[in-house]
Amino acid sequence: MKTIGDLDSGQQLLVRIDINAPVENGRVKDHSRFERHAETISELLAEDHAVALIAHQGRPGRDTYVSLEQHAEILAGHLETSVEFVPGLADDQAITAIENLDKGEVLLLENVRFDEEELADRTPEEHAEAKFVQTLSGHFDAYVNDGYSVAHRAHASIVGFPEIMDAYAGTVMEEEYRYNTSLQTRDFDGQVVMVLGGKKASDVIDAMEHLEDRVDRFLLGGVVGELFLRASGHPVGYDIETDIYDQYYEDCQEKINQALDKYGDRIELPVDLAYRAGNSRAEHRINELDEKTVDYLDIGQITISHYVDIIEESDAVLVKGALGVFEDELFNSGTVELLEAIGATDCFSVIGGGDTSRAVRMYALDPKAFDHLSIAGGAYIRALTGEPLPGIEALQKN
Structure with a gap:
């Protein structure tokens, strides 16, 4: 791929970023993506480029499907320079703003998903014929x-x-791609470990299959950990007050059993799980359970200690997904x-998945303690599982 380091200075640039963020009561919340993309934009401004940004927020029909006006304010705070918001994408108002954009200035166009052609099911060649693509492309020297x-x-x-x-x-694109594909391109002298949590067992199994020749041990937790325990014959991984376990298990039972058969000696499962007892945290040993009577919200302390011991002996650790309901301090x-153990260990580390990265920020962990902190969710999983990334392929083809 060509990168922004290959650009001549002083150009008119159309820059696609991802500042899709949580929305609560109509207010857009700050997110680590703003900070990361602001670094790229600052690099471009330092090279005297004029920068017009395009991005999306939410999907049609959802509460998060809102204008990018608030995003411009948040982004300006990270850039410490003004970001003009234009409530249009490729209409006359937007084109006028683009034509008046000077070097060293930034503007943000309206939510690109407000244009129905953005989400159309088309080939790249057909997408190039979209009206807004044709209109905007004629007003810029290059696309980033x-x-x-x-x-x-x-x-x-x-x-x-x-x-x-x-x-x-851009810089975020370049760094994320390099680090998120690192297991396929780097050699390690010692043990390589993956910490896998979250809800989607299919993602975890796909990662196992794609990286089976590169990863020595898989440490499981979260909903996924319970589902694997259920498949192993333990009375957990069932719905009590939730409605996710049984459906996920029904969808993935065969694949989970196949993964246990194939990778069982490399898969570490929780030996204890934590639950809420009044206002406190309590824990059950898995081998002492006859049935599941409570919802489990975290792996237990014995499991944590065991996993930490494994991490401290590792040469490389990758993380995908949270191991519990970390938003609640009882179960973080x-x-x-x-994450603290990974940061304190002299190992190569990549922390990925939206929730996991959010935990780093929520609990004020030092991002510099990790080799890479990914802001990607779906793209991170696709990279781990070897699936193609259309955005990368488009840049490579170009």
Whole structure:
């Protein structure tokens, strides 16, 4: 891929970023993506480029499907410079603002998903024919994609522009791709470990299959950990007050059993789980359970200690997904203590998945303690499982 280091200075650039963020009561919340993309934008401004940004927020029909006006304010705070918001994408108002954009200035166009052509099911060549792609492409010297976290989407703003414009990878795109594919490109002298949590067993199994020749041990937790325990014959991984375990298990039971048969000696499962007892945390030993009577919200302390011991002996550790409901301080131990152990160990580390990265920020862990802290969710999983990323392919083809 060409990168922004290959650009001549002083150009008019159309830059795709991903600042999709949580929305609560109509207010857009700050997110680590703002900070990361602000670093790329600052690099571009330092080279005297004029920068017009495009991005999305939410999906049609959801509460998070809102304008990007608040995003411009948040981004300006990270850049410490003004970001003009334009309530249009490729209409006359937007084109006028683009034509008046001077070097060293930034503007943000309206939510690209407000245009129905963005999400259309089309090939990259067909996306290049979208009206907004054709209109905007004629007003810029080059296109930059910095949105690695949307690189797994074959949407018009991601794959359409590289068909008809010079296209470059931004710093976030370049770094995320390099680190998230690191297990396939690096050699390690010692043990390589993956910490796998979250809800989606299918993602975990796909990662195991793709990286079976590179990873020595898989440490499981979260919903996934319970589902694997259920498949191993333990009375957990069932719904009590939730409605996720039984459906996930029904969907993935065969694949989970196959994974246990194939990788069982490399899979570490929780030996204890934590639950809420009044206002306190309590824990059950798995081998002492006859049935599941409570919802489990974290791995237990014995499991945590065991996993930490494994991490401290490792040469490389990758993380995908949280090991418990870390938003509740009673049940953050599994996720936070393992992250702390990874940060304190002299190992190569990549922390990925949206929730896990959020935990680093929520509990003020030092991002510099890890080799890479990914802001991607779906694209991170696609990279781990060897699936193609349309956004990357578009840049490479260009």
